[in-house]
Amino acid sequence: MKETASSVFHFVLITGLAVHAFEPITTTLLLGGGAALTNKLYNYFIENCNEHWIGFNSTGLEVDLQSKLFGQHVASRVILKAVTGFMTNKNPKKPLVLSLHGWTGTGKNFVSQLIAKNIYQRGMFSSFVHLFTATAHFPHEAELEVYKSQLQQWIKGNVSACPQSMFIFDEMDKMHPGLIDSIKPYLDYYVYLDGVSYHKAIFIFLSNNGGEKIVQVALDFWKAGREREEIELKDLETALSLSVFNNKKSGFWHTSLIDSNLVDFFIPFLPLEYKHVVQCGQAEMISRGLTPDEDAIREMAHDMTYFPPEERVFSTKGCKVISSRLDFFI
Ligand SMILES: *[C@@H]1O[C@H](CO)[C@@H](O)[C@H](O)[C@H]1NC(C)=O
Numbered sequence: 019m020k021e022t023a024s025s026v027f028h029f030v031l032i033t034g035l036a037v038h039a040f041e042p043i044t045t046t047l048l049l050g051g052g053a054a055l056t057n058k059l060y061n062y063f064i065e066n067c068n069e070h071w072i073g074f075n076s077t078g079l080e081v082d083l084q085s086k087l088f089g090q091h092v093a094s095r096v097i098l099k100a101v102t103g104f105m106t107n108k109n110p111k112k113p114l115v116l117s118l119h120g121w122t123g124t125g126k127n128f129v130s131q132l133i134a135k136n137i138y139q140r141g142m143f144s145s146f147v148h149l150f151t152a153t154a155h156f157p158h159e160a161e162l163e164v165y166k167s168q169l170q171q172w173i174k175g176n177v178s179a180c181p182q183s184m185f186i187f188d189e190m191d192k193m194h195p196g197l198i199d200s201i202k203p204y205l206d207y208y209v210y211l212d213g214v215s216y217h218k219a220i221f222i223f224l225s226n227n228g229g230e231k232i233v234q235v236a237l238d239f240w241k242a243g244r245e246r247e248e249i250e251l252k253d254l255e256t257a258l259s260l261s262v263f264n265n266k267k268s269g270f271w272h273t274s275l276i277d278s279n280l281v282d283f284f285i286p287f288l289p290l291e292y293k294h295v296v297q298c299g300q301a302e303m304i305s306r307g308l309t310p311d312e313d314a315i316r317e318m319a320h321d322m323t324y325f326p327p328e329e330r331v332f333s334t335k336g337c338k339v340i341s342s343r344l345d346f347f348i
């Protein structure tokens with residue numbers, strides 16, 4: 019993208035210079051027009067914080083959730099409602115804060131990408147989307163104070179530059195409580211904080227917290243012979259309740275993030291079954307421009323590990339390693 023833009027600039031400049039050699043009057047006109055044209059091209063190629071680059075496609079999000087996210091009827095519904103409500107509200111009173119919970123490989127990261135894709139033209143590649151992974155960005159506890167001020171500056175700097183910024187925090191359960199506390203003010207109802215308003219920003223937290231309890235609910239339904247699709251948000255509320263998170267090992271929930279009601283939606287991700295792994299395999303092949311090879315996909319799905327050991331109902335890694343696994347079978 020950047021390269022294309024700069025070659026266009028060169029083109030405009032060179033054309034201007036070439037004309038200059040012949041006729042000075044035309045040059046002035048051309049350069050004058052050139053500047054306007056350059057601005058247009060600039061906006062076209064270089065990402066800006068404006069409606070050309072940022073908007074919301076609610077149909078797009080709905081279609082993506084329905085056709086690309088497998089086995090997550092509860093999460094799909096809540097996310098669509100939450101994001102649509104927020105994005106269509108002209109005057110939100112606080113930033114949107116979503117907390118996504120569930121077993122590994124169930125689609126938490128993937129859903130964040132779908133949300134980004136339907137808001138920013140450039141999706142996850144947008145310069146307004148920021149992804150932080152606890153173990154990669156904030157690995158050393160001794161550096162806590164440095165991380166804190168850095169993170170606060172980043173959030174403030176980016177939201178000042180573009181109010182519709184999105185921040186995704188992966189491995190929230192591994193993030194130091196102090197660091198989480200340091201971002202709390204930005205999630206709140208303040209109209210302005212140091213002259214900056216955060217009301218149009220989106221914060222998404224990803225964690226495995228509550229994952230085991232969610233699995234338990236899904237397993238109970240399975241054992242009772244009930245349809246997975248019968249599981250409702252209210253069935254999972256205990257799994258996402260405070261007491262479950264009152265776990266000494268998980269920093270996130272030591273903080274007052276929950277008590278202070280700064281999280282707008284807690285969103286549960288169900289563990290995936292064999293049939294969902296197959297669906298992920300099919301989608302993966304289609305996205306590679308291949309015709310799904312059903313035998314290979316079933317063999318690949320069959321080869322994955324499932325739990326509990328006797329019943330083998332849920333995929334241990336969800337759909338996480340499908341992409342690399344599939345290479346062995348096709
Ligand atoms: C919104 O998404 C739908 C479905 O993916 C797509 O057909 C449509 O072109 C999108 N609209 C815009 C304005 O991008």
Ligand SMILES: *[C@@H]1O[C@H](CO)[C@@H](O)[C@H](O)[C@H]1NC(C)=O
Pocket residue numbers: 148149171172173174175176179
């Ligand atoms: C925006 O955030 C990124 C990290 O994603 C950081 O590198 C950059 O310095 C921030 N920009 C500002 C203006 O603070």
